[in-house]
Amino acid sequence: MKKFLRSAAVAVSLAVSACVFAACGDEPAPPPPDNGGTDGWYVLENKTVQNVDTTAEYLYNCMYLKEGAVSWYEIDYTGMTEQTGTYSAEEDKITVTIGIRPYEFSYSDGVMSYSGKINKKNVTMSYRYSKDFVLPVAEGGVSFTEELFGEDKSENFYNYCPSVMMEGETMHVWYCSNKVSGNVTDYVGYRKGTLNASGKWEFSEKQLVLGPGEGGEWDSRHVCDPSVTKGDFTLNGETYSYLMAYLGCKTSNNCCNEVGIAVAKAPEGPYVKVESANPVANWYLSPDFSANKWGYGQPCVISSDGAGKVLLFYAQGTAVKTNTKVEEWDFSDLDSPLKLRSAEVREKNSVNAGGSQDCINNADFAYDPVGKRLWCIKEDFPYPTDSGIDWIAKTNVLMYADLGEDGLDRLFGSEIYSWNKSGVLQPAGNYVRAHNACIVTDPLGRTVNAFRMPVLYTVSEAKTAYPDWNAGGQWPALHTYRIHGTVFDI
């Protein structure tokens, strides 16, 4: 803009001069230059939301202004959004209008700056003109909300119960899967996702990183429901950075489940089971033991100190209740793991999608250390029975508990905390179930975004949609278990 004004002023003065020197002849003023003062690419320099710096959440965030039209691109792990609109420029202001929403940017020295409310939050943004910027384009990949990966559905493989850790533009996903088509034996699978320039995810091939134990061992039938955290753990003189908690069992009737741990030096393993300590949640030695009750399982681990101390959450199904326990363990020396304290997760104001009081079961947790909030996504009871499926949840509730200055310590204290429902996860499209969900966290189990909660979950189609499925049993639905992502605004 200033370039244009200076040019115009020069044109005027030239015209005046010409008039004076040419004794005021008919020479017209030279035409102004093209409007190139503001057009071009503007790249995000800084963005804050409620005073929280969110700049690093974007892979790319930029605007292209050209002759009154604007294209605004935001690319992050959830994909690419492109908004088109118009803009108008004045000397020190550029107004970008997307739909009916105007955004007034102040403009100075090639920088557009905004300060105002967006979606009820105080937002500041600054974009700098970048002459040589080129927005990269990448082919391929899947968007965060699509089916992320999986075998061809002509076969009988299931992918469910994900656990996710985000490290920069890499997403580590561990999940339950079977090894042989049509055989229901749970293994822990792993895939590494890489974010491409278009905001899509490209996943590695499936690796089975944990399998059932030898015959007769506590986890000899199934290993599943993985949850992984990063830290500093030693076992038999070796140092490991990744600790996985998982459900293991030696039964085939969904009873007597237990929780164990394994460690690895890399997300993809190899994983070493901590056999000296397993199972760390021992159902058979529990005072609640019953041979025909569910037991312990569906663990979630988050780091409590960034090193060897870990919070271990797990569900318990006994004769009298179904709820979730939390224990703090010192796993820094896995040759001598130490349970430091334990409690039951309070359920005050925990509700299902319909608003009825509900227990906390099959839950995943994440901690927001800034807001001192513990986030939880849990499945809803009662299970519905439509579509031929009565063994998994249809909806899940995302909720949070304000823990206050005590933070995670409050989980073990006497001061009551209560839950606040934030959102509901439900199936969409041709899926009839949304179940076994997890919150996308950083390596320590912390939330990755102050205002958005990314979640991975498992979908299922109706069993009744495949009346002639040869495999029978649960396979007409089981073979459709796949993992998708969604994002909640919080």
Place this chain on the structure above:
Amino acid sequence: MKMKKLFAGLTVVALGVTALSLVACNDTPDDPTPPPAPETVYGLPVAGTGRYIKDSDLVADGDTRYLLYSTNETPAENDNVIAIRRGTFEEGEGKGWKYGEEKIALTGESGKWDENIGTASLVKGAFTFENDEYSWLMAYCATAQANDTQYSIGLAVATSPDGEWKKVSETPLIEFDADVYGSTSVGCYAPSLVNLDKQNKIRVFYTYADMYGHFAKFVDLDAADVGALYTDESKVSGEVQCPNHGQIAGGDAQAMFPNADFAYDAAAGKVYAIKDYSPAAATKPNYAERIQLLSIEEEELYSVELGGGWAGLRTWDFADTEDGAWERLYGACILSDAYGHIDGTKAMEIIYNVCELEMDDENWEFTQNLKTFVYTPAA
């Protein structure tokens, strides 16, 4: 737009300079064309592009009306503020009530209980606060949550409705306890004020919503000293739940009384209410599809004995709107005098909200505007 004007201006200057040289500098540049006079609009104000007007409260103070409503401060942003316009009447063809400039009466405060402000109601009276006298009282609902839950109700005072409003306290007067009653409930909202004695005996009607539904309640205030309401428990009555039986139109198992505005006919000993129909629409926006006008004998509010309950006077739905165009009718109010009183034997002016459906307009929030019905009681 501005750039073209600037260029045009420069051209004029350049030509003007040239002309000066040719004619020995006797001419002066033409004056710019003056902007057109503002157009006078009669009738209820219409929200501009990217804005909404909703949840109104309309009172008549002599020959002047005051229209209080919620609107957004930022275009296309859902950042509620309470606004007010003064209305005056002109006789004549095509004339009528015209509402003047919008003034922002009240805003939320970041980080406080009322960060997200909701709806409001006002009455005239005689109030003191911090040794100053005020003749107007406003009750407003607000919440610290950004998701329309856990509303509580606070008060503000002013010497004139379109003057400066002063919040009375840093805390709400009628507080919703989310820990006890649920964090996902709407809470205490839609305050509606009646000045019972036209001095300072104030009745604050409001809707109370928890997991069990939406119910009408009220508390009575001795508001001579508004500040004392927060320090002297004797100045605030206990809460009373209004009856929710009678000819209440609705489809719930138990009759609900959401989003109601109240008016008082002191001479007849009756209370009138206009409320949203319940349940709300299943498709977005999940607002009411009808509004209903009701009345009840005042003494029934004070008794646990079940009387006749509410008499249903009139229900309006899309068929009553112009060309049947509006499928959402909600957030209505009854035009009352400045004290919240009416004469129930006379025609009543009802102001209500309409909006587009989400399936027809993804920006439906910014299509919310006010319409009016007139109810004429049977002779």
